[in-house]
Each structure stands twice: as C-alpha cells, then as structure tokens.
Amino acid sequence: MSNSASVDLSLTAEESAFRDELRAFLEAHLPGERASLDDEAARLEESRRWQRTLAEGRWAVPGWPERWGGRDAGPVQLMLYEAELARARAPRGVNVIGTGWGAAALLRHGTPEQQQRLLPPIPAGDEIWCQLFSEPGAGSDLASLTTRATRADGGWRVEGQKVWSSIAQIADRGLLLARTDPAAPKHAGITCFALDMRASGVEVRPIRQITGEQEFNEVFFDGAFVADSDRVGAEGAGWTVAITTLMAERVGLSAGEGTLWGQGPTFADVLTLWRGRRDAGLLPPGDAGAALRDEMARLHIEGEALRMTGLRLLSAVARGEVPAAEMSVRKLASDLWGQQVHDAVWQLLGVEAQLGPGEPRAVGEGAWQRAFLFARALTIGGGTTEVQKDILVRRILGVRG
Ligand SMILES: Cc1cc2nc3c(=O)[nH]c(=O)nc-3n(C[C@H](O)[C@H](O)[C@H](O)COP(=O)(O)OP(=O)(O)OC[C@H]3O[C@@H](n4cnc5c(N)ncnc54)[C@H](O)[C@@H]3O)c2cc1C
Numbered sequence: 489m490s491n492s493a494s495v496d497l498s499l500t501a502e503e504s505a506f507r508d509e510l511r512a513f514l515e516a517h518l519p520g521e522r523a524s525l526d527d528e529a530a531r532l533e534e535s536r537r538w539q540r541t542l543a544e545g546r547w548a549v550p551g552w553p554e555r556w557g558g559r560d561a562g563p564v565q566l567m568l569y570e571a572e573l574a575r576a577r578a579p580r581g582v583n584v585i586g587t588g589w590g591a592a593a594l595l596r597h598g599t600p601e602q603q604q605r606l607l608p609p610i611p612a613g614d615e616i617w618c619q620l621f622s623e624p625g626a627g628s629d630l631a632s633l634t635t636r637a638t639r640a641d642g643g644w645r646v647e648g649q650k651v652w653s654s655i656a657q658i659a660d661r662g663l664l665l666a667r668t669d670p671a672a673p674k675h676a677g678i679t680c681f682a683l684d685m686r687a688s689g690v691e692v693r694p695i696r697q698i699t700g701e702q703e704f705n706e707v708f709f710d711g712a713f714v715a716d717s718d719r720v721g722a723e724g725a726g727w728t729v730a731i732t733t734l735m736a737e738r739v740g741l742s743a744g745e746g747t748l749w750g751q752g753p754t755f756a757d758v759l760t761l762w763r764g765r766r767d768a769g770l771l772p773p774g775d776a777g778a779a780l781r782d783e784m785a786r787l788h789i790e791g792e793a794l795r796m797t798g799l800r801l802l803s804a805v806a807r808g809e810v811p812a813a814e815m816s817v818r819k820l821a822s823d824l825w826g827q828q829v830h831d832a833v834w835q836l837l838g839v840e841a842q843l844g845p846g847e848p849r850a851v852g853e854g855a856w857q858r859a860f861l862f863a864r865a866l867t868i869g870g871g872t873t874e875v876q877k878d879i880l881v882r883r884i885l886g887v888r889g
Contacts, residue, residue, distance in 0.1 A: 497799065499564070506561070507568045513545050514576040522579070525854040528701055532582065532658070539581035539613035548611035549587050552595070556603070557611050563805040567798075574754065585655065586610040586617030590663050592736035593680065597721035597729050606661070606682060618659035620650045620683065620707055621730065627652075628875050630665070631674045631727060635709065637666035637681065643716045644668070644681070646689070646709040652869075656692045656705040659685045663733065664714070665726050678726035682718045689713065699861045734870075735812070752859045755791050758833055759784075765836055772838070783832050787825065794822050813883035820876035823866040830860040 499507070519538070523530035542548035543557070550569050552558025561569065581587065587610055594603055609615035626633040635648025646666055656662065662683040669677035683690070689712030695704040721729045762784055771777040797818050804811045833856055834841045841856060867873040881887045 535582040543612035589733035590617035620664040680726040680729040
C-alpha cells in the first residue's frame with residue numbers, strides 16, 4: 489500500500505458544506521415515529537418511503553453523476569454520507585442494491601440506451617434491484633456458476649437457480665450472472681443481464697433467516713426470457729461486470745464511525761449501555777465483571793484502530809489508489825470485531841438480552857438481539873472470513889502455494 493500510511497483528517501470547505509447540507513436535510517426529513525423492528529411490513533414501507541424522500545432531496549445517489557440525479561461525490565464525501573446517515577439513525581433506503589451495484593454495472597458497462605432506460609427509476613425506488621450471483625454450488629468460487637443462458641429469438645432463455653438473493657421477493661430487476669459459453673474457461677464464459685423479475689419462468693421462494701425476517705430468497709429460472717437489450721456488457725464479459733459491482737461494494741467502505749450493522753446500534757451505544765449498567769451496579773460480580781471490563785477496553789481500542797485503518801484506506805482511495813487487498817483485510821477484522829462486540833453485549837445484558845431491553849432508548853426495542861444475530865451474517869456475505877484470510881496470506885504476506 490504505497491504512501492497509504494499517511495492520513496489527512498481535515499475536511500475541505502466543499503466537504504464540510506456537503507456534510508452540513510446533508511445534516512440539515514436529515515434533521516428536516518427524518519421520520520419522527522419509526523417502524524417497529526418486529527413489524528417487517530411496516531419497516532419495508534418505511535424503507536420505500538425513505539428511498540423516495542432521499543431521491544426528492546437529491547440524496548439517494550450522491551456518488552452518481554449529476555446528470556443522473558447524483559452529486560458527483562468523491563470517496564471522502566461518500567464516507568461522510570454513510571457516517572451522517574448512521575449518526576442520524578436514518579432508515580435504510582429499500583434500493584441499496586440498485587443504487588449501489590446495479591448502478592455501478594450500468595454506469596460502467598451499460599449502453600447509453602440502457603442508462604437512459606434503467607437508471608432513472610432507481611434513485612426513488614421505482615425499480616428495485618436485487619443481485620442474482622450466488623448459487624447452491626457457487627458462492628466463494630462464484631465463477632463456477634452453472635445457471636445457463638442460451639440464445640433465443642431476440643434474446644436469451646435462462647435455466648438454473650440462484651440462492652441468498654436479498655430482497656428478490658420485492659425486486660423488479662435482477663443483476664444476473666449466467667453462463668453463456670460452457671466451453672470457454674470458467675471466468676470467460678459468463679454474461680451479465682439486467683433481468684426483468686416479472687418475466688414468466690422466474691420463481692422467487694423466500695427463505696426465513698435467523699433474525700426471523702425474510703430478506704433472502706431462492707430464485708428459480710425455467711426458460712425465463714431476457715431480451716438482448718438487457719445484456720449488460722459484452723457477451724462473455726460478465727466476470728468484468730461482476731468485479732465492477734464487487735469493487736463498488738468495497739469502495740463504499742465506511743470510515744468506521746462505529747456502526748455495527750447497517751443503521752443499527754453503534755459502538756457509542758454499547759459504551760452508553762455499559763456505563764448505564766455500571767452506574768446502576770448491574771455489572772456481573774467479581775472476576776466476571778473485571779473480565780468484561782477488560783474486554784470492553786480491548787474492543788474500544790480495536791474499534792479505534794479499525795476506524796483509523798478505514799481512514800487510511802479512504803485516504804488511499806481519495807489519492808486514486810485501489811487498496812483492494814487491504815480493504816478485504818479490514819473487512820475480515822471489522823466483521824470479527826462486530827461479532828465480539830455483540831458477544832460482550834450479550835454477557836453484559838445477561839438473561840435480559842433475550843427479553844428485549846430497549847436501552848439506551850435510541851437503540852430501540854429488540855435491536856440488540858437482532859444485531860447479535862445479524863452479526864453472524866457479516867462474516868459470510870461479501871466474501872467469507874476464510875476467503876479474506878486467504879487474500880491476506882497471498883496478497884499481503886506474499887505466501888505462495
Ligand atoms: C447477509 C447476506 C446477504 C447476501 N446477499 C446476496 C445477494 O443479494 N445476492 C447474492 O448473489 N448472494 C448474496 N449472499 C451470498 C454470499 O455472497 C455468499 O454466502 C458468500 O459468497 C459465500 O458463499 P457460500 O454461502 O456459497 O459459501 P461457500 O463458498 O460454500 O463456503 C462455505 C464455507 O467454506 C469456506 N471456503 C470456501 N472457499 C474457501 C477457500 N478457498 N479457502 C478456505 N475456505 C473456503 C467458506 O469460508 C465457508 O466457511 C449474501 C450473503 C449474506 C450473508
């Protein structure tokens with residue numbers, strides 16, 4: 489990581505103005521009454537409304553070019569954006585896959601006609617996107633995917649199955665990777681499509697996850713038709729499109745404002761919880777309490793180190809570097825840290841962890857339980873812990889074999 493040891497923490501006047509405008513927007517538009525964590529339908533509705541509100545304020549897609557409704561925001565501004573949304577506990581917009589990965593694919597590889605047709609409905613959530621990459625036999629080794637697309641009149645017919653497709657049950661478009669040339673080397677035989685999820689032959693079956701929610705799905709294709717005008721990038725270039733979207737996911741790296749998952753509890757909330765319990769004399773007695781205090785101190789220090797690492801990587805990105813391997817290592821460390829934080833919260837709350845204390849109040853009823861359970865997912869999604877360790881050993885430590 490050449491030069492990336494230096495960190496510039498100061499904001500330019502333009503960056504400060506960007507942050508202040510966003511902060512004022514959030515203060516003016518954040519919903520007062522929030523949907524209950526237990527009411528999935530109400531949360532989805534809140535998320536749809538919030539997506540529209542963001543779009544109306546031109547805050548749904550700050551990283552996009554201005555002519556498509558964005559603000560041409562650079563990496564520092566995008567980091568400020570994420571940090572401000574987390575600080576304000578803003579709801580999550582429903583179309584994060586569309587505004588992030590779908591858009592990254594279209595802006596880089598889409599034709600002008602596709603951009604004209606497919607980009608405008610994304611920011612307000614008029615077309616919700618999902619990502620159709622993983623399959624039962626292709627996750628970490630994504631390039632071994634077997635879903636087939638074969639030439640048909642005017643387009644392609646798709647056969648096969650995807651899995652773990654987040655929000656596919658409400659999606660209008662799916663960014664699909666399918667094998668179009670089984671004879672080609674595995675990375676070269678894949679093509680990307682913006683599939684119409686309402687096409688006949690597409691069947692979505694929801695999967696209920698450990699948090700009790702139904703965000704995941706299996707998606708089956710039985711001769712589903714996709715027009716050639718919905719092919720994103722050249723035939724056989726799907727792997728390049730996939731890499732673009734995966735990099736977009738990584739460049740969205742947060743500078744570690746302490747959010748443990750999405751817009752849920754932050755580490756500052758954990759410290760507030762800890763202090764409240766300590767002041768009320770509710771810490772475990774004896775050695776268990778001392779061990780928990782030590783663990784809190786360790787997690788605090790590690791959290792700060794992660795925050796600084798995030799800023800260091802952000803400075804590198806702002807200089808035009810692509811510290812891809814280092815970002816993987818930060819993902820590895822921060823996801824494990826997140827799980828350890830929630831293990832500590834569980835110990836801190838004891839049996840109450842399962843009963844649902846809503847302290848500190850801003851965190852909301854049931855949020856600790858959900859965060860604890862969801863933290864398990866983070867060491868799997870976007871590349872598992874073992875895969876990140878592999879990247880660390882090969883690309884940073886330079887170990888071969
Ligand atoms: C919250 C969440 C949201 C997701 N959303 C989507 C989505 O919207 N669309 C989508 O397409 N997918 C999505 N996924 C799927 C995700 O991309 C895959 O789960 C991930 O890539 C891992 O693949 P897998 O589940 O098939 O596990 P596998 O790749 O089968 O791995 C199983 C185990 O083997 C280990 N392993 C695999 N390869 C190696 C190796 N080379 N060296 C050492 N160990 C290895 C893994 O670390 C893991 O422990 C989501 C996952 C999560 C958790």
